[in-house]
Amino acid sequence: xxxxxxxxxxxxxxxxxxxxxxxxxxxxxxxxxxxxxxxxxxxxxxxxxxxxxxxxxxxxxxxxxxxxxxxxxxxxxxxxxxxxxxxxxxxxxxxxxxxxxxxxxxxxxxxxxxxxxxxxxxxxxxxxxxxxxxxxxxxxxxxxxxxxxxxxxxxxxxxxxxxxxxxxxxxxxxxxxxxxxxxxxxxxxxxxxxxxxxxxxxxxxxxxxxxxxxxxxxxxxxxxxxxxxxxxxxxxxxxxxxxxxxxxxxxxxxxxxxxxxxxxxxxxxxxxxxxxxxxxxxxxxxxxxxxxxxxxxxxxxxxxxxxxxxxxxxxxxxxxxxxxxxxxxxxxxxxxxxxxxxxxxxxxxxxxxxxxxxxxxxxxxxxxxxxxxxxxxxxxxxxxxxxxxxxxxxx
Ligand SMILES: *[C@@H]1O[C@H](CO)[C@@H](O)[C@H](O)[C@H]1NC(C)=O
Ligand SMILES: *[C@@H]1O[C@H](CO)[C@@H](O)[C@H](O)[C@H]1NC(C)=O
Ligand SMILES: *[C@@H]1O[C@H](CO)[C@@H](O)[C@H](O)[C@H]1NC(C)=O
Ligand SMILES: *[C@@H]1O[C@H](CO)[C@@H](O)[C@H](O)[C@H]1NC(C)=O
Ligand SMILES: *[C@@H]1O[C@H](CO)[C@@H](O)[C@H](O)[C@H]1NC(C)=O
Numbered sequence: 001x002x003x004x005x006x007x008x009x010x011x012x013x014x015x016x017x018x019x020x021x022x023x024x025x026x027x028x029x030x031x032x033x034x035x036x037x038x039x040x041x042x043x044x045x046x047x048x049x050x051x052x053x054x055x056x057x058x059x060x061x062x063x064x065x066x067x068x069x070x071x072x073x074x075x076x077x078x079x080x081x082x083x084x085x086x087x088x089x090x091x092x093x094x095x096x097x098x099x100x101x102x103x104x105x106x107x108x109x110x111x112x113x114x115x116x117x118x119x120x121x122x123x124x125x126x127x128x129x130x131x132x133x134x135x136x137x138x139x140x141x142x143x144x145x146x147x148x149x150x151x152x153x154x155x156x157x158x159x160x161x162x163x164x165x166x167x168x169x170x171x172x173x174x175x176x177x178x179x180x181x182x183x184x185x186x187x188x189x190x191x192x193x194x195x196x197x198x199x200x201x202x203x204x205x206x207x208x209x210x211x212x213x214x215x216x217x218x219x220x221x222x223x224x225x226x227x228x229x230x231x232x233x234x235x236x237x238x239x240x241x242x243x244x245x246x247x248x249x250x251x252x253x254x255x256x257x258x259x260x261x262x263x264x265x266x267x268x269x270x271x272x273x274x275x276x277x278x279x280x281x282x283x284x285x286x287x288x289x290x291x292x293x294x295x296x297x298x299x300x301x302x303x304x305x306x307x308x309x310x311x312x313x314x315x316x317x318x319x320x321x322x323x324x325x326x327x328x329x330x331x332x333x334x335x336x337x338x339x340x341x342x343x344x345x346x347x348x349x350x351x352x353x354x355x356x357x358x359x360x361x362x363x364x365x366x367x368x369x370x371x372x373x374x375x376x377x378x379x380x381x382x383x384x385x386x387x388x389x390x391x392x393x394x395x
Pocket of ligand 4: 287288289
């Protein structure tokens with residue numbers, strides 16, 4: 001996702017200690033996204049750092065950088081300890097219990113490539129991300145039966161020029177075979193992590209997020225953010241990912257976030273039998289004349305369009321209720337439930353961006369960003385009751 005001019009970046013751990021005993025006797029039940037639906041949340045700001053998510057933390061450690069790459073560079077030798085502390089504290093098992101109590105059954109977890117590989121020259125930190133990831137997902141799966149989407153939020157060289165794709169102004173992932181090879185090493189290591197988790201049936205693998213090669217960032221969030229040539233490179237990667245997954249465990253679903261192109265644009269290039277689910281991001285804070293008042297009509301229009309041609313299931317991996325104009329406190333509860341209900345009814349559910357969000361940047365209308373992005377606060381206020389979410393708004 002992209003907020004004004006600042007975004008997501010990330011960090012995770014290195015594979016090598018994925019020694020988790022398998023619970024062999026347990027019957028594994030793999031999900032079929034064609035029939036599976038879930039409401040969930042993203043764990044943003046945990047293993048990927050973003051300037052907008054936690055203003056106080058960012059101001060304390062970034063040294064004025066706009067991305068995690070710069071934050072780590074500015075922190076120098078302190079980067080590791082600052083980030084390890086973040087991994088240990090921003091999301092804990094208590095958060096997972098609270099998420100489960102709210103009725104959510106899915107976690108989408110952004111990671112940087114540096115969680116999975118050492119990439120020469122990278123400023124992104126490779127530490128114990130996978131240890132934290134293992135502990136949190138084990139808890140979520142064993143205690144609450146949750147489904148986990150592991151999201152690769154950046155790739156070597158950078159794939160969208162944003163803070164979150166590796167670093168601001170980095171597009172070096174495109175058309176670079178070396179970087180593609182490193183990317184597939186990321187996939188191999190995630191597959192090892194999933195296979196060693198004891199619960200391979202509880203994971204979906206999302207190999208990238210919001211790829212874009214258009215250097216005009218004002219078109220980010222629209223179909224032209226990714227050129228046809230760029231899309232062909234993305235497709236080459238996704239096909240290679242499919243073949244890696246198939247060689248290890250073809251029952252692990254692949255979730256494909258195809259930038260902001262329609263599902264129909266891509267679906268022709270995949271076979272009906274592929275174990276594939278699309279991820280479409282539906283945001284309202286820019287690009288359209290949205291207000292808190294008219295948000296349900298935009299949400300419903302998006303929800304109905306989300307499935308595309310119906311060849312593959314589609315999940316809404318990110319969304320939020322910040323509108324461009326006239327944001328209103330009193331309309332939040334309605335809007336959150338309209339989105340939960342509509343994306344569940346017309347698509348395969350959604351994961352809100354994001355569980356914790358304390359960023360205080362200004363918005364049009366009442367409050368600041370934290371009032372429209374912080375799902376935990378909606379749970380605290382008793383706003384979340386998707387079963388009562390009303391899709392009559394969508395008729
Ligand atoms: C956001 O919080 C920071 C301190 O963390 C403060 O310096 C800044 O003025 C605040 N911005 C707004 C819009 O409230
Ligand atoms: C590919 O990326 C690597 C790493 O950034 C770089 O060293 C190399 O020059 C790039 N190759 C090409 C052909 O651009
Ligand atoms: C998908 O397949 C169509 C039809 O064969 C082709 O024209 C198009 O270029 C392919 N898309 C990509 C992104 O390669
Ligand atoms: C938003 O409203 C303004 C003023 O009515 C109009 O000029 C503009 O075209 C609208 N933008 C979109 C994306 O509909
Ligand atoms: C926002 O609210 C103000 C005051 O009610 C109103 O004048 C204005 O037209 C609204 N803006 C939009 C885009 O609806």
